[in-house]
Amino acid sequence: MSEVHAARRSRLRARCSAAGSTALVVSRPANVRYLVGAAPADAVLLVGRLGDDVLLSHWEAADAIADPRPADAEGMRTEVLHGESDPATAAVAMAMKAGADAVAVEEHHLTVSRHRALAAGAPGVRLTDLGRAVEDQRLVKDEDEISSLRIAAEITDRALGELLESILVGRTERHLALELERRLVDHGADGPAFPTSVATGTHSGVAGHRPTDRRVEEGDFLSVCLGARFRGYRCRIGRTFVIGSSPADWQIELYDLVFSAQRAARESLEPGTEYRAVDRAARTVLEAAGHGSALGPATGHGVGLEIGEDPRLSPAAMGRLGPCVPVTVEPGVHLPGRGGVRIDDTLVVRSPADGGPELLTITTKELLAL
Amino acid sequence: MSEVHAARRSRLRARCSAAGSTALVVSRPANVRYLVGAAPADAVLLVGRLGDDVLLSHWEAADAIADPRPADAEGMRTEVLHGESDPATAAVAMAMKAGADAVAVEEHHLTVSRHRALAAGAPGVRLTDLGRAVEDQRLVKDEDEISSLRIAAEITDRALGELLESILVGRTERHLALELERRLVDHGADGPAFPTSVATGTHSGVAGHRPTDRRVEEGDFLSVCLGARFRGYRCRIGRTFVIGSSPADWQIELYDLVFSAQRAARESLEPGTEYRAVDRAARTVLEAAGHGSALGPATGHGVGLEIGEDPRLSPAAMGRLGPCVPVTVEPGVHLPGRGGVRIDDTLVVRSPADGGPELLTITTKELLAL
Structure with a gap:
């Protein structure tokens, strides 16, 4: 299954690079699942421009709602976070370190507060809207x-x-x-x-x-x-x-x-x-x-x-x-x-x-x- | 039970009017439930400055997830919407008609896209952040x-x-x-x-x-x-x-x-x-x-x-x-x-x-x- 998911990420990358975005941060759970397979409830996916994709999560188990096991995302990098940090903020920071100057996020999923915290945590990065690109691909x-x-x-x-x-x-x-x-x-x-x-x-x-x-x-x-x-x-x-x-x-x-x-x-x-x-x-x-x-x-x-x-x-x-x-x-x-x-x-x-x-x-x- | 809910809304109103807000729009489902009782999944509550509270919803039944029955909100006005409009947008429009010039919304619940649509649908209205006022009251x-x-x-x-x-x-x-x-x-x-x-x-x-x-x-x-x-x-x-x-x-x-x-x-x-x-x-x-x-x-x-x-x-x-x-x-x-x-x-x-x-x-x- 992991090749299926890698192929889906490649399609998304191809489509969105054409639109000029540098790195993509996918946070909506059904979209993450589509692109990596079963993943913890809080997982956020960073889709890099060069195929350097990373799945970030706490696999925060404390709330019993989450699936605490790591994604069945063989062949892709996963990053387990500690403390209370937002995986989306961590993903944007990681994109910055990799040299991205624009990051497209899912504005129809991120709340206004979360988006604001994201922007504050990544000064100098231009946040753009990924829109429903993943939903369109899922149709x-x-x-x-x-x-x-x-x-x-x-x-x-x-x-x-x-x-x-x-x-x-x-x-x-x-x-x-x-x-x-x-x-x-x-x-x-x-x-x-x-x-x-x-x-x-x-x-x-x-x-x-x-x-x-x-x-x-x-x-x-x-x-x-x-x-x-x-x-x-x-x-x-x-x-x-x-x-x-x-x-x-x-x-x-x-x-x-x-x-x-x-x-x-x-x-x-x-x-x-x-x-x-x-x-x-x-x-x-x-x-x-x-x-x-x-x-x-x-x-x-x-x-x-x-x-x-x-x-x-x-x-x-x-x-x-x-x-x-x-x-x-x-x-x-x-x-x-x-x-x-x-x-x-x-x-x-x-x-x-x-x-x-x-x-x-x-x-x-x-x-x-x- | 309806008096309990009315008293909770009064407390919220008292607390938030002191901070200068004119009308409050509560969209987070658990917060709506706390303030009105059981309500449809898409219900949005408009808390007016004068106690003229309205619960807006499609009681949109098509998705099977929603509870299609109207809230057990005796003694308060309910408004059933038709078509595909967002109850939050309708609530802001209603607050405007009632003369509000500022509306506080739940920025930790509304997505960036939804908030943008809300603002576009209510030109001239100042949208502020209600923050976690209802959550604080629920503690x-x-x-x-x-x-x-x-x-x-x-x-x-x-x-x-x-x-x-x-x-x-x-x-x-x-x-x-x-x-x-x-x-x-x-x-x-x-x-x-x-x-x-x-x-x-x-x-x-x-x-x-x-x-x-x-x-x-x-x-x-x-x-x-x-x-x-x-x-x-x-x-x-x-x-x-x-x-x-x-x-x-x-x-x-x-x-x-x-x-x-x-x-x-x-x-x-x-x-x-x-x-x-x-x-x-x-x-x-x-x-x-x-x-x-x-x-x-x-x-x-x-x-x-x-x-x-x-x-x-x-x-x-x-x-x-x-x-x-x-x-x-x-x-x-x-x-x-x-x-x-x-x-x-x-x-x-x-x-x-x-x-x-x-x-x-x-x-x-x-x-x-x-």
Whole structure:
């Protein structure tokens, strides 16, 4: 894996040297992970102009949130800091010593205070903005990354499938969510990609609903959103079921509607499609049925090392899909006081010649009565 | 609860108006939660000079991480935003309309890019730094907060106690960690306060060790760190056990040493004690035994709405403990290739007249052979 990371750093270097920057300091954790592999939570990467890259960290273990092990960054220099110093400040100082006169930092990640301390610690160095250069590079995934996402989706489908075989009536949202997360780990996930959402009855269809002690009852809609994290890569599935043998008419109608919207968005996924056209495909269907306002601000988003990354599929998003970009398609409608439906998939954009969008989350989207 | 939050906002307003600021924009999630109660993840609080406070949010549900329900902020105005606008920008604009000419923002939370967009969106408004005003106010806890921490600790002790009654040999770190987290929720926790750490054999004693598939074996040290989150408040316990009937001599020695260091730090907790004196109390014991370098950069830290908050108990920390400040005391030693010991408690600083430090995590610290 270390060559993959070295190649990514070379691409970044090539791209940013062209823009005149001398040294780059990458501090955003998902960006660091992309460029070096698993790294401590506080790690900062100095990308030198000559390939003299250094990973700086305390591997500060005291906070239990951090991964205390050094990065699996064979073949690159790592520097373990002591005391309370900021690895970003240390990185800028190191760049200075190496003769850099400009250092590009991630202004969308560094706080105003941290940036000020950085500048104060490196008088004479010109700090510039690296911007979203690493995020831009992360947008299109290589086959290694897609393969990690594919495994994450397989694990997720399996965990969900097992849940569907068990008795659901009478169990709480909270316990169902915990069981799903345990099953993700049982099947090899590093952990959940995001907090598992289980919503039943009037809660169903609420995006990002936090599980409560409400129990599943006969006649409920039950909506479940979960995803595995595998080698750092995160996917997402969402499904809605009906509890009991005979769904009500309004449940069947609402389900069919959300399903049509979701299918329209999935079918629009093609290299060259505008981000907002994907959103529009789903939104038009829901608006025509009078449920446009129930839809959230976006229909989906990119996934990878983060569960919500570029692109964003929303009415105002600018840009066009490229091949090998994994995205979610996740429209939902919630009717206050009644409940609702969510259907979320993770897919990879592929050209029609390559078979069209690759569906990673393959659990059925028929309305199952459980 | 809403009066508690209103009183906190009044204190903040009183304190910051004295410094001349006109309107305050609080964006750091733990600070927002402290001032309004549970709130959506993207919520930003505008604290007006006249008590005209507003909570702004998308309750942006699309990312599943957010809590999509509006704050339990009865009696205060809430504003639900549409589209993709930044609630902080909207808050500054609202302060302008209300006639503010200066707005204090959290420069230690806002990124450089976000701050720049904020300034661009509000020409003519002077942006100043609110600094850590809310964090400073959060340092000393009221009895409501301490009572939430006490319940969190009770839940944590119970979950750990149950684990100790079960068979451990042959089970993986990963499964033990998941079981502990399930038990936390079973006993009423909102969730774990931080990722549960279970470390066995050569992993034991590593701070923040992420559970692996290593199984517990006869003769191992087993160290476990966990904590419950209850009404947002987070505590922490760490214990080390020995597996099998007869600990080795080196295990008994190392355990006694870490225990002495931990006790020395606990006994130093008193209003007026310097933060670094608490660290020194533990560090001196470990250094005398030649294990000073095995200790991390801090011996403990404050807890509350965050698992690691002010104060920090480290050699360079400036300041003195006050009453009603909850802290952890968590020294540990890890011997590479062999294993180690961690003993973590959560305590509340109290004056000797009030009975001295209040131990919240009461699970025994004898070396148990399981």
